[in-house]
Amino acid sequence: MTYQETYQVWKDALTGTEYEAELALTAKSTETLQDSFYKEMEFGTAGMRGIIGMGTNRMNIFTVKRATQALANNILAHGDPTAGVAIAYDTRKNSDLFARETAGVLCANGISVFMYDTPHSVPQLSFTILELKTTAGVVITASHNPPEYNGYKVYGDDGGQCPVADSDRITQYISQIDDIFHIESMPLDEAERKGLLTYIGKDLDEIYFKKVEALCIHPEIIKQQADKLNIIYTPLHGTGNIPVRRVLKDLGVDNLHVVPGQEHPDPAFPTVKAPNPEERQCFDLAIELANQKDANLILATDPDSDRLGVAIRNTEHEFVILTGNQIGCLLMDYVLSQKQKTFSGDEFVVKSIVTSDMVDVIAKHYGVELRSVFTGFKFIAEQIKLSERTGKGKFIFGFEESYGYLQGAFVRDKDAVQAAMMIAEAACWYHSLGRTLYEALIDIYEKYGWFEELVVSKTLYGKEGIEKIQNAVRLLRDKYPEKIGDFHVIAVRDYLKQERFDMSTGKAEPIDMEQSNVLYFELDGGRFIIRPSGTEPKLKSYLSAFSMDRQQAEYQLDQLKVSAVNLIDKLTE
Known part of the structure; x- marks a missing residue:
């Protein structure tokens, strides 16, 4: 069908519903109408991501329910429906709505659901899958995209993003769904009464926090040096606010100031063009506050708290915003240098092929294996899974240049909470040696090139x-x-x-x-x-x-x- 014909199908189906006006608004612009209906929203290896609105190429309850029905069909045919599905969502527009719709469709198919009832981060969803041993997971997020976007990410039972075989089957199941408007969904109160829906309590949060804190290599150094650390933190209106602050506080970091205008959830993300810690504009308010507080370190996490951005003062006392490669190399060199005395010879690190070649030199220096994979943290997670299945190799650290880092294998996606803690620890360690993070970074360049x-x-x-x-x-x-x-x-x-x-x-x-x-x-x-x-x-x-x-x-x-x-x-x- 042409995009005009597809639009007419939607118009006929939604006339007289609450969606009629929004659909009519879409039709006022030929360009918007074409982009909304010229194709089906693709379900790739990371699920779906797109602009919120009416249409086959938009994020809405109909495309979400269709994807969920396809996921349910895949689980019923190839997975373990008795193990259930974990669901989380971030602070974006309609994230909670899409999460509830996802839960309703899964429960209607007899699949148990374990769902957070407040915004939670991507790494916490990954952790939850492994902790509860669910057959899959779904998180509603568009990560660092502009406010008009949302997304639907599917995870496998290993806590990593959906394997290619599963995503291909889900795509096939999506193509077999003819009626997108009448997919069965169970009311959540009914699902809860029937024991199909369980809301996840704070007990899992506590387990996650403890596991993150256990990754700290030198907790005693943090306690000794934390009073010298003065941190500004911005969650960019996202899910990192609670876990990042909690972990740093538990470890003794008391000089932590949160940017007031970016502290609380706001799906409009009014203080930034896009909530992306890769962009300098996201640091403007944080740098302003840092100068008021004479802070020496700035941390920024995106809405789903899987990416971490960092700014540090240089020798002129001016803030320098680090690249993802600089953050990753700084962390990897610190972790390997502190753990090398315990190495048994089978340790490995992982990077994507587009990540800095400095990683190769660092890995060689410390005598650890380097594994290179395609872009997408699911491929790093696959290496962890492979090492566990074969008993060969011990995962130490992995990162992508796109601001994603992981040290602990109890999460199988990039984790900004872990990374924030590691940066704070590294800052304390280098301070104990009379060095700043900036000086430590320059040392690395002079050492490796x-x-x-x-x-x-x-x-x-x-x-x-x-x-x-x-x-x-x-x-x-x-x-x-x-x-x-x-x-x-x-x-x-x-x-x-x-x-x-x-x-x-x-x-x-x-x-x-x-x-x-x-x-x-x-x-x-x-x-x-x-x-x-x-x-x-x-x-x-x-x-x-x-x-x-x-x-x-x-x-x-x-x-x-x-x-x-x-x-x-x-x-x-």
Whole structure:
């Protein structure tokens, strides 16, 4: 059907309902109408994510109930329906509504539900799946996206994001649902009476807090040095407010000031363009408060509290906002340096292929195995699961450049609560040595080399935008460029073809990884990686330049940025 015909089906079905007016408003703009109905919202490996509104390509109760019915069908056919499903939600618009709709559909299918009745973080949902041994989990969140977005993320029984086999089956079940408007749902009071719905109490929160705090390597150092630590924290109106403050308080961090205007839940996120701790604008109010309080460390978590942003003072006493790579390398070097005396020889760390190559050097320095995986924390979680199943390898640390970090395997997704605690501990440890976090970061660069990195994204909305994003990568794949600007291409790792192509010899060698639409250009003095985002209408590229000399590395990155932007603009014309 055309998007106009699909709209008419919705209009006929919803006439006389509470959704009629919203649907009519959608039809007032041809562009909005087309984008809302030109396709079905995709269910990928991370579930669904999109703009809230009426339509097949929007987040609403109908697309949520359809996805949930498909999840129920998959559990009934391939899972363990008696183990139940855990549900959590963040502070976004309609998150609580979508969570209740999810619970109602699952219960109508005879599947037990364990649901939080207040906003909870993504890592707490992952932890809950493992703690209660449920067959799956659902969290309603759009992570760090702008306020108009929401999402639906599905997790497997290992606490990690939905395995590819399950997401593929769920997609098939979605396609088999013809009537999106009459999916059966059980009232929650009835589900509770029948014993199908259990609201999760605070006892699980306490277990989670204790497990996070047990990861602290030097709790005695925190107690000794915490009075020297003056922290500003912003939860950006999200779920991190309670767990981050609780864990830091338990460990003795009393000098913690929360940004008042960003402390409490607000689905409009009125103080920021988007609640994304990667963006400098999210730190504006925190830096203002930090200067008033003479604080030396700023922490920021996104709405579902899986990402952590950090700002620290430099030698000029000015705040520097760290990149995800800098935070991750700082934490990994600290954890490995403090634990190396206990290593037995089978320890491993994990990073995504787009994460800093400094990780490779750090892992080699401490003699631990490095495992590289595709972008998406589910792949890091899979490595933890693999090590447990085979009995080979002990997980120590994993991170992605997109501000996600994990130390404790009782969670299988990135955990900003753990990361906030680790940063606070590292700050205390280095202070005991007479060093600041900034000085510790510079020490790492001088020790391992200057890895300068930058992410360049181009957002292209709508049907035409998605097509341009896909076409850009296809054009690069059809004919590999010999140079990107002034940088010679040494080799191309094409993860869709599953091969590494040597530009000088013309020979290809197989890559032992699953297929993914990613191109990795090994450059003389750096790298250029490009891929379509799996969760946003973005073409993402990852730039990196390396030198033992800081100025040289920075210069090379600047040159590479100009070349990359020109290339991306040309590809998306």
